[in-house]
Amino acid sequence: MYRYDEHDATIIRERVAQFHDQVARRLSGEISENEFKPLRLQNGLYMQLHAYMLRVAVPYGWLSSAQLHRLAHVARTWDKGYGHLSTRQNVQYNWPALEDVPKILAALAEVEMHAVQTSGNCIRNTTSDHFAGVAREELEDPRPYCELIRQWSTFHPEFAALPRKFKIAVTGSPRDRAAVQIHDIGIRIVENEAGERGFEILVGGGLGRTPRIARSIRDFLPKADLLSYLEAILRVYNEQGRRDNKYKARIKILVDALGVDAFREAVEAEWAEIKDGAMKLTDEELARVAKHFEPPAYESLEGGDALLAGKKLSPNRRFAAWLESNVEPHKVPGYAAVVITVKSPGRPPGDITADHMDAVAELAERFGFGEIVITHRQNLCIPDVRIDQLEALWAELDALALGEANYFRATDIIACPGLDYCSLANARSIPVAQRLTERLHKLERLEGVGELTINISGCINACGHHHVGNIGVLGIDKQGEEFYQLMLGGSSAEDASLGKILGPAIPSDEIVDAVDRVLDAYLSLRNDGERFLDCVRRVGTRSFKERVYV
Amino acid sequence: MSESNSRPSILVNGQISEDAWRSVDDESPVPSEGDVIVSLARWQRDRPELGDRLGRTAVRLDPEHSGRELADAFDALDMIVVDFPKFTDGRGYTIARRLREQLGWRKALRAQGDVLPDQVFFMQRCGFDVLALRADKSLETAQRALSAFSVSYQGAADDPRPLYRRRPEGVVRSARAS
Numbered sequence: 101m102y103r104y105d106e107h108d109a110t111i112i113r114e115r116v117a118q119f120h121d122q123v124a125r126r127l128s129g130e131i132s133e134n135e136f137k138p139l140r141l142q143n144g145l146y147m148q149l150h151a152y153m154l155r156v157a158v159p160y161g162w163l164s165s166a167q168l169h170r171l172a173h174v175a176r177t178w179d180k181g182y183g184h185l186s187t188r189q190n191v192q193y194n195w196p197a198l199e200d201v202p203k204i205l206a207a208l209a210e211v212e213m214h215a216v217q218t219s220g221n222c223i224r225n226t227t228s229d230h231f232a233g234v235a236r237e238e239l240e241d242p243r244p245y246c247e248l249i250r251q252w253s254t255f256h257p258e259f260a261a262l263p264r265k266f267k268i269a270v271t272g273s274p275r276d277r278a279a280v281q282i283h284d285i286g287i288r289i290v291e292n293e294a295g296e297r298g299f300e301i302l303v304g305g306g307l308g309r310t311p312r313i314a315r316s317i318r319d320f321l322p323k324a325d326l327l328s329y330l331e332a333i334l335r336v337y338n339e340q341g342r343r344d345n346k347y348k349a350r351i352k353i354l355v356d357a358l359g360v361d362a363f364r365e366a367v368e369a370e371w372a373e374i375k376d377g378a379m380k381l382t383d384e385e386l387a388r389v390a391k392h393f394e395p396p397a398y399e400s401l402e403g404g405d406a407l408l409a410g411k412k413l414s415p416n417r418r419f420a421a422w423l424e425s426n427v428e429p430h431k432v433p434g435y436a437a438v439v440i441t442v443k444s445p446g447r448p449p450g451d452i453t454a455d456h457m458d459a460v461a462e463l464a465e466r467f468g469f470g471e472i473v474i475t476h477r478q479n480l481c482i483p484d485v486r487i488d489q490l491e492a493l494w495a496e497l498d499a500l501a502l503g504e505a506n507y508f509r510a511t512d513i514i515a516c517p518g519l520d521y522c523s524l525a526n527a528r529s530i531p532v533a534q535r536l537t538e539r540l541h542k543l544e545r546l547e548g549v550g551e552l553t554i555n556i557s558g559c560i561n562a563c564g565h566h567h568v569g570n571i572g573v574l575g576i577d578k579q580g581e582e583f584y585q586l587m588l589g590g591s592s593a594e595d596a597s598l599g600k601i602l603g604p605a606i607p608s609d610e611i612v613d614a615v616d617r618v619l620d621a622y623l624s625l626r627n628d629g630e631r632f633l634d635c636v637r638r639v640g641t642r643s644f645k646e647r648v649y650v
Numbered sequence: 651m652s653e654s655n656s657r658p659s660i661l662v663n664g665q666i667s668e669d670a671w672r673s674v675d676d677e678s679p680v681p682s683e684g685d686v687i688v689s690l691a692r693w694q695r696d697r698p699e700l701g702d703r704l705g706r707t708a709v710r711l712d713p714e715h716s717g718r719e720l721a722d723a724f725d726a727l728d729m730i731v732v733d734f735p736k737f738t739d740g741r742g743y744t745i746a747r748r749l750r751e752q753l754g755w756r757k758a759l760r761a762q763g764d765v766l767p768d769q770v771f772f773m774q775r776c777g778f779d780v781l782a783l784r785a786d787k788s789l790e791t792a793q794r795a796l797s798a799f800s801v802s803y804q805g806a807a808d809d810p811r812p813l814y815r816r817r818p819e820g821v822v823r824s825a826r827a828s
C-alpha cells in the first residue's frame with residue numbers, strides 16, 4: 101500500500117498545525133461559525149443532530165493493521181468506543197469534542213492518516229474497488245490512479261470552494277464494486293483497440309433528489325492525461341455549476357442543463373489548453389506510484405479453486421455458507437479475498453467497536469499481509485488469505501461474532517443515520533435495518549434468497565443509496581408518522597439502474613412484513629438460479645406489487 | 651458600489667502596504683489622476699477615455715466573468731481585480747489561473763471582497779499577488795496563512811510544475827535513465 105514520503109508527511113503535519121490554529125481562532129471568536137464551517141468541513145468535521153461527527157479519510161478504503169489499531173485507539177480515547185464505516189470507505193466518529201479534534205488529527209498523522217477533504221464543497225476522498233489488486237477478472241490495479249488523484253486533489257488551490265461536494269470513483273475491473281456510475285466522475289480502466297490501457301470517463305452520476313446514472317464523455321483517455329482531463333472537468337464545473345440552489349449544484353444538474361454533448365465540448369475545449377502542459381503524467385511518476393502497490397510476497401500454493409470447492413462441502417453449514425457468500429476468488433492461486441461483515445442482529449449497519457477493530461487488525465497480520473480494506477457496503481475485507489487457512493480464520497471470526505455469512509445477502513443492509521442522528525431526516529433508518537435483520541438473519545432465509553442488496557434512506561437526500569438498492573427503502577413523513585416507500589430493481593454495479601417505486605408508502609410497523617413478502621414473491625416468481633435483481637427486471641414490478649399489497 | 655471602499659492596508663506580495671487604489675462606480679466621473687478600479691462594464695463603455703488617464707487603471711471582474719473579456723486590453727491596464735462577493739464562491743480562483751497561466755497576464759492581480767485569511771494561501775497559488783482583505787480581518791493572520799504549507803502537490807500559477815516534476819528524486823531517476 102501507499103507509504104508517505106517526506107512531502108506527504110510534511111503536508112499532513114502542516115495541515116494539523118493549520119487546523120489547530122483555526123480551531124484556536126474559532127474558540128477565541130476571531131472567526132465566526134459561518135466562516136469556520138467550510139474550514140471544519142474540509143477537515144471532516146460535520147455538525148449532526150447531537151454533536152460533531154468527524155470523518156477520517158481512508159484513501160480508497162485501504163488500511164494497514166497499524167492504522168486500524170490507531171482508529172480503535174481514537175474510538176476508545178475520544179469517542180464512545182466505536183466508529184462507523186461509511187459507504188465511501190471512510191471511518192466516522194459520532195461523538196468527538198471540538199477541542200479534542202486537533203489531538204485526534206495529530207494521533208492520526210502519526211500513522212499517515214488525516215481527515216482532509218472528507219466533507220465540504222471540495223473534491224472528496226477517491227473511492228475504489230475493495231478487491232483492487234486481487235480480483236481475478238481485474239484488468240489493472242486502480243489504486244495507483246486513486247493515489248495520483250488523491251495527491252492532485254489534496255488542497256487543490258482552485259477547487260476548494262466548488263458549488264457542491266465532488267466525488268470520484270475508479271474501477272479497474274469490469275465488475276463494478278465501486279459504484280462508479282453514481283459518482284460525479286466515474287473512471288474505468290479500459291483497453292483500446294490497439295491494446296493500450298487508458299480510462300473511460302463518466303460524469304454526472306449521483307443520487308439525492310435527482311438521481312442520475314453517469315454518462316460517458318470519453319471512451320478512451322491515455323493514462324498520461326488523467327489529471328489534466330480531470331482538471332478540465334472540474335474547471336468547467338467550478339465556473340458553470342449552479343450556486344444559487346444547493347439541490348441543483350451538483351455536476352449532474354449541469355450535465356443535464358447543457359446536455360452531455362455540450363458538456364463534453366466545454367471540457368474538451370478547456371482540456372485542449374492544458375493537456376500538453378506540465379500536468380502530463382511522466383513515466384517516472386506512474387512507475388513511482390505503482391511501485392507502492394506491488395503485490396506482496398505470495399507463496400506458490402497448490403490446490404487453488406479445487407481446494408475452495410472442496411471446503412464448500414464442509415459439514416459445518418455456517419462455514420460453508422460463509423465461503424459461498426463472503427469469499428471471493430483471487431488472482432493468485434491458493435489465495436482468496438475475504439469479506440468480514442460487521443452486520444448482524446442488534447448492530448446498526450456499519451458500526452464497529454474498538455475491540456473489533458483491534459481484533460480484525462490482528463487477524464489481518466496473522467492471516468493476511470497486514471492490510472484491511474473498507475468496502476462500499478460498509479464491511480471490512482482482508483484481501484489475501486490462504487485458502488488452506490480459511491477455516492481457521494473463520495473460526496476466529498465466528499468466536500468474535502464476525503463470522504456472519506451475509507456479504508451481499510439480505511441482511512448486508514446499507515442504512516443512513518436517519519432520524520436518530522440527522523436533522524434532515526423524515527424517518528428512522530437504523531431501527532428499520534435492525535428489525536429487517538432480526539427477521540431475515542436465519543441462514544435458511546439468507547441462503548434461500550441469495551444475492552440481494554437492501555438500502556435504506558431516512559429522506560430524499562438518499563445518503564442510504566435507496567435508489568440503487570435491489571430493494572430500496574425511503575423514509576417519508578406523513579403528518580408526523582413515519583412511512584416508508586419501497587423501490588425495486590436498483591443497482592450500483594456495472595449494470596447500474598435506478599429502482600422503481602412499488603406502490604403506496606407503508607407504515608413503519610408494516611414495513612418488515614412488506615419486505616418479507618417481496619422476498620416470498622421473488623421465490624415464487626424466479627427462474628432457476630435467477631438473482632433477485634434479474635427476476636425483478638424480467639417480470640417487472642407489477643407482479644411484485646400484486647403479491648406485496650394484499 | 652459607491653465611491654471607494656478604499657482600505658488603508660492590503661497585502662502586496664505578502665507585505666503589508668498602503669492601498670493606493672480607489673474604486674469608482676459606473677456613474678461617477680473618473681479622475682484623470684490617481685489609481686482607480688472600474689467595473690468591466692465601465693471599461694467596455696468608456697475605454698477610450700480610461701485608456702488616456704495619467705493615473706493607473708484597473709478593471710474589476712466578477713465571478714461570472716472568465717478573464718477572456720480583457721485579453722485584448724492587457725497593454726492598457728495596470729491591474730486586474732477579481733471580486734469575491736462570498737468567500738464560498740470559488741469561481742474567482744479559476745479566473746485568476748486562466749489570466750495567469752493561459753492568457754499570460756503578468757502585472758498585478760488583486761483579490762478583493764470577502765477575502766479572509768484562511769483563503770489567501772489558495773489565492774496566492776492561483777496567482778493573486780495583491781490581497782485586499784475584508785476590512786474586519788487581520789492582515790497579520792493572513793500574512794502567516796500565506797506560508798501555511800511549504801509543499802504543494804499540484805502545479806498552479808505560482809509554479810506550473812506538479813510535485814512530480816519538482817522532485818529531486820525524479821530528476822535523478824530520469825538522469826540515470828538517460
Ligand code: SF4
Nearest residue numbers: 516522525558559563
Ligand atoms: S438520507 Fe436524509 S435522513 Fe438519511 S442521512 Fe441523508 S439527509 Fe439524513
